[in-house]
Amino acid sequence: MQVLEKDKKYLVQCYTTDEIVFTRGEGVYMYDEGGKAYLDFSGQFSSDSLGHGNKEMIRALSDQLKKIANVTSCFPTEERAALAEKLIAITPDGLDRVMLGVTGSDANEFALKAAKLYQGGGKIISFRRGFHGSTAGSAAATGKSETIQENPSISELLPNGFIHSAPPYCYRCDFGKSVEDCGFQCLKYLEQTILQEGGEKVAALITEPIFAAGGVIVPPPGFLKGVRELCDKYGILLIFDEVVTGLGQTGTMFACEYDNVVPDILVTGKALTSGYVPGSAVMMRAEIGKKLDQVMLHGHTHSCYPLACTAALKNIEIIQRDGLVDNSRDVGAHLHELLKGLKEEFPEIGDVRGRGLLQGFELEDIPGGPDKWTLGQSLYEEMLKNGLVTELESRHNLGNVVVVLHPALIVTNEDVEKAAEIIRKSLMTCRQ
Ligand SMILES: Cc1ncc(COP(=O)(O)O)c(C=O)c1O
Structure with missing residues (x-):
């Protein structure tokens, strides 16, 4: 039996939202069964400081x-x-x-x-x-x-x-x-x-x-x-x-x-x-x-x-x-600025918040576009398709949809630039 089939048959699916099977990780990247690379900007529910596969x-x-x-x-x-x-x-x-x-x-x-x-x-x-x-x-x-x-x-x-x-x-x-x-x-x-x-x-x-x-x-x-x-x-x-x-x-x-x-x-x-x-x-x-x-x-x-x-x-x-607290502050500040740049470009982004490497952007309804709930879900999926793992916090009764980014402390400026580009590209697709 394939992994997905077996998982669905035997595991309670109360948390499962995605059908990607990750088999390997290295630094800020994770790889699926087919060898496709994903930038891990979820930090696996914020638990990952050193990245995957740290040899020490x-x-x-x-x-x-x-x-x-x-x-x-x-x-x-x-x-x-x-x-x-x-x-x-x-x-x-x-x-x-x-x-x-x-x-x-x-x-x-x-x-x-x-x-x-x-x-x-x-x-x-x-x-x-x-x-x-x-x-x-x-x-x-x-x-x-x-x-x-x-x-x-x-x-x-x-x-x-x-x-x-x-x-x-x-x-x-x-x-x-x-x-x-x-x-x-x-x-x-x-x-x-x-x-x-x-x-x-x-x-x-x-x-x-x-x-x-x-x-x-x-x-x-x-x-x-x-x-x-x-x-x-x-x-x-x-x-x-x-x-x-x-x-x-x-x-x-x-x-x-x-x-x-x-x-x-x-x-x-x-x-x-x-x-x-x-x-x-x-x-x-x-x-x-x-x-x-x-x-x-x-x-x-x-x-x-x-x-x-x-x-x-x-x-x-x-x-x-390795000075990773400083790295969190410096690279996090760069990520924050990149997200603010995206906010200028996309009125769907209503707010950018965060400190260090814990960052988030909140989505809004805009006239003629998909509603923010639909946009949040499709954006999350499109980013995954484009090789970026994030965390989506979307609660109807609380009225907000926020994409949370929380990469490992070892992340570089180049990594966050790449992530911002994937967000941009994905938003372009999903806003239509
Ligand atoms: C702020 C905060 N406290 C506590 C918890 C619970 O931690 P755990 O899932 O390890 O039980 C979480 C989990 O997301 C959290 O975000």
Whole structure:
């Protein structure tokens, strides 16, 4: 039986959208069964920092496999101690303890439990359009309602006590304001939400510093500082979900550095291990960690296994040695300019947003053209046909269609120029 046939017959197809079978990857390219090359500008759901087939990573993992792959979290290992030390060294000052996880969802789940335990219970505030994962707590914090809260098979599993406030989405401001004269209505609304929920009865607020899956929503300068101030005012723990933005993806090691705001708990995953094996981490203030020391609160079989620790250590070593955070900032800025150039050429592009190598462009209806939903889907498919893999975020109930670009940190100016040319060519075809 052919791969596609077998896949369709035996696998639940809840995530499958495409019929391309990738068999090989090298750097920022992936190759299908027929040997056709595709520029990977999805980073495989933003999990890929070093690109495919990195030889140093493969060697490190192979050495680790020969040494020992799997030790439960009951036992300390050289690898997990080294990774914890390294993570503390690269996170903003003030975050001094680490818990390791497997996925972004379970790491967020842990962060929420930790916050509730430390605070003695309380509600959780997050933002509409945010995404935090697919386990119960992380899904309840997620504000992308079409897929989660409005789906009864999922919503009936969600815990109570999760409240969603207005997102800092200036392009589609919930208050109809423009960023120049809004007076931070979304922060005022957030304070009202906190008060409505009992002020100090709120345990934590969780947010992405840039809302990735919500459509690369970059909060305006001052928003995250304002959130920090409100959390301090009401004794609320601030959790930054840097599962997408962590480890250099937005041109700083962590996205919160850009705004100079330090959370109480910082969560990272996805590209922590460059996607070679799963792994995630939660960094927190020392006193939160101390309170958790004696509690059997959370853990997974593979939470701290040496193979994942080695992948993360090697990934961070290469990112630092090869200046990949700077590359993310510089090449990302070039990609941003190229997309802005496309916006000038194509009125279908309503907005270009992003920082570093996390970039997105939002599509609009234009008179005489296909509607934005049709355009988004056909553009995504046409780009694939032309050899460019992207991520399409398109939700009718949220009203936006955004093409998300998130290539590996090793991407070059030539690669992003090639990608921009494929987008241009594909838009030309799809707008007709
Ligand atoms: C910001 C954010 N947090 C958490 C998650 C969940 O991560 P995972 O899919 O590894 O569970 C995602 C996944 O897309 C995400 O975008």
